[in-house]
Amino acid sequence: KVPVPLLRRLPTYHHLLTLLKQNGEEYVSSQTIADTLNLDPVQVRKDLASTGVAGKPKNGFNISELLEGIETFLGWKTLGEGILVGCGALGSSLLGYEGFLNCRFDIVVAFDNDPKKIGTTIRGKEILPVTKLVDLVKRMHVKLGLLTVPSQNAQQVADLMVEAGIKGIWNFAPAALNVPQDVYVHQEDMVASLAILIKKMGATELQ
Amino acid sequence: KVPVPLLRRLPTYHHLLTLLKQNGEEYVSSQTIADTLNLDPVQVRKDLASTGVAGKPKNGFNISELLEGIETFLGWKTLGEGILVGCGALGSSLLGYEGFLNCRFDIVVAFDNDPKKIGTTIRGKEILPVTKLVDLVKRMHVKLGLLTVPSQNAQQVADLMVEAGIKGIWNFAPAALNVPQDVYVHQEDMVASLAILIKKMGATELQ
Numbered sequence: 001k002v003p004v005p006l007l008r009r010l011p012t013y014h015h016l017l018t019l020l021k022q023n024g025e026e027y028v029s030s031q032t033i034a035d036t037l038n039l040d041p042v043q044v045r046k047d048l049a050s051t052g053v054a055g056k057p058k059n060g061f062n063i064s065e066l067l068e069g070i071e072t073f074l075g076w077k078t079l080g081e082g083i084l085v086g087c088g089a090l091g092s093s094l095l096g097y098e099g100f101l102n103c104r105f106d107i108v109v110a111f112d113n114d115p116k117k118i119g120t121t122i123r124g125k126e127i128l129p130v131t132k133l134v135d136l137v138k139r140m141h142v143k144l145g146l147l148t149v150p151s152q153n154a155q156q157v158a159d160l161m162v163e164a165g166i167k168g169i170w171n172f173a174p175a176a177l178n179v180p181q182d183v184y185v186h187q188e189d190m191v192a193s194l195a196i197l198i199k200k201m202g203a204t205e206l207q
Numbered sequence: 208k209v210p211v212p213l214l215r216r217l218p219t220y221h222h223l224l225t226l227l228k229q230n231g232e233e234y235v236s237s238q239t240i241a242d243t244l245n246l247d248p249v250q251v252r253k254d255l256a257s258t259g260v261a262g263k264p265k266n267g268f269n270i271s272e273l274l275e276g277i278e279t280f281l282g283w284k285t286l287g288e289g290i291l292v293g294c295g296a297l298g299s300s301l302l303g304y305e306g307f308l309n310c311r312f313d314i315v316v317a318f319d320n321d322p323k324k325i326g327t328t329i330r331g332k333e334i335l336p337v338t339k340l341v342d343l344v345k346r347m348h349v350k351l352g353l354l355t356v357p358s359q360n361a362q363q364v365a366d367l368m369v370e371a372g373i374k375g376i377w378n379f380a381p382a383a384l385n386v387p388q389d390v391y392v393h394q395e396d397m398v399a400s401l402a403i404l405i406k407k408m409g410a411t412e413l414q
């Protein structure tokens with residue numbers, strides 16, 4: 001079982017390594033990563049070791065090797081595709097989110113049920129009618145679905161995804177979903193992040 | 208130091224308790240909460256105990272008391288206000304997010320630098336010019352800021368927030384911010400959530 005804090009930190013390292021590589025760097029030390037991200041160097045060394053990639057005493061880590069190691073460890077190599085249903089404000093922002101490009105996650109097709117949106121292009125993706133979801137997704141073998149519709153429509157959309165063979169649903173709607181045992185739902189909850197932020201700001205700011 | 212998983216679970220209880228209360232319920236048992244949310248009953252009992260609210264042997268917990276206990280524990284009572292800068296796709300979706308209403312968090316004013324947006328209303332909030340941020344936020348004593356502008360403008364907006372007396376920044380842009388010691392930044396990172404989802408779906412789905 002992989003600890004969730006590690007799963008949260010590795011994408012941050014990946015993001016930094018991508019930037020370093022774009023700047024033409026070839027090697028990096030775990031100390032540099034720790035300093036740049038304001039993290040504990042012992043923790044960073046432990047995290048990088050879990051990917052199986054070793055650093056060299058003088059040069060540190062080969063950046064391309066480390067990127068490859070993180071991507072394989074996180075399973076990004078194979079699950080690079082997803083579909084999105086609900087191209088409203090949140091959906092549009094996710095369609096264009098540059099963070100997904102860095103980790104090679106691609107939203108390959110987007111669906112909506114609003115006639116004014118169907119047939120248009122949002123952030124470079126063509127919007128298809130949700131009536132075509134089951135047929136298309138089955139044929140494309142995509143296993144991951146982002147759900148960004150209003151809560152009252154969330155279950156109905158989840159049912160379509162399950163019927164299409166989706167095995168992982170990233171649910172942004174604040175509504176609990178009923179899905180079969182073999183489908184995993186990740187509930188994205190901004191309110192939980194807000195709670196953490198407020199707690200960390202601590203009592204001193206509440207004056 | 209409060210464990211982060213607890214900070215993530217408590218808003219979920221709060222959301223459920225709010226729905227129960229709206230349905231006219233007065234009491235609830237920790238077992239019911241555990242069953243409804245598919246959680247370990249021992250964990251739920253421990254979590255609720257941390258808010259200092261005690262249940263009664265026959266009836267269980269008084270729902271209003273428990274809501275009050277969670278809100279006080281999380282600091283929601285006092286930090287109910289925030290500002291938002293960057294009313295694009297993501298910002299608009301956060302302006303209208305019903306999850307914030309449930310936990311009594313209110314985005315009291317929103318700013319942008321796009322002349323086409325300034326003076327309009329998005330999801331019921333009037334969009335003000337970012338040039339007015341420092342003056343207004345100082346006078347309103349708001350301590351929390353949501354940052355939803357493109358990465359290249361993130362630092363500049365953070366500087367304005369700090370100058371205005373903001374002490375907690377919820378940063379959605381994938382860019383590291385430089386802020387004084389007494390300002391806390393919570394980096395929202397969808398890619399981390401994606402990594403967790405992909406890992407939890409496990410190898411079986413990758414075929």
Ligand SMILES: NC(=O)c1ccc[n+]([C@@H]2O[C@H](COP(=O)([O-])OP(=O)(O)OC[C@H]3O[C@@H](n4cnc5c(N)ncnc54)[C@H](O)[C@@H]3O)[C@@H](O)[C@H]2O)c1
Binds near residue numbers: 088
């Ligand atoms: N989890 C979070 O942290 C978070 C943050 C913000 C918003 N949200 C949630 O995300 C969801 C979307 O929010 P938004 O602000 O983008 O709303 P929105 O109204 O702008 O967008 C919803 C979109 O879904 C489409 N839609 C509705 N029913 C559909 C269906 N059956 N099939 C296909 N498309 C359908 C609509 O046409 C619209 O384009 C809401 O549930 C909201 O609560 C979650």
Ligand SMILES: NC(=O)c1ccc[n+]([C@@H]2O[C@H](COP(=O)([O-])OP(=O)(O)OC[C@H]3O[C@@H](n4cnc5c(N)ncnc54)[C@H](O)[C@@H]3O)[C@@H](O)[C@H]2O)c1
Binds near residue numbers: 337
């Ligand atoms: N963290 C996450 O998980 C996540 C998910 C999606 C998007 N994002 C990020 O959120 C940000 C916004 O994304 P979006 O899709 O809404 O983009 P967008 O282009 O739709 O919106 C950006 C808004 O910011 C405004 N703006 C730009 N510079 C400004 C300034 N200096 N002062 C005030 N307003 C300014 C623009 O006018 C626009 O309205 C981006 O940085 C994106 O990478 C993060």
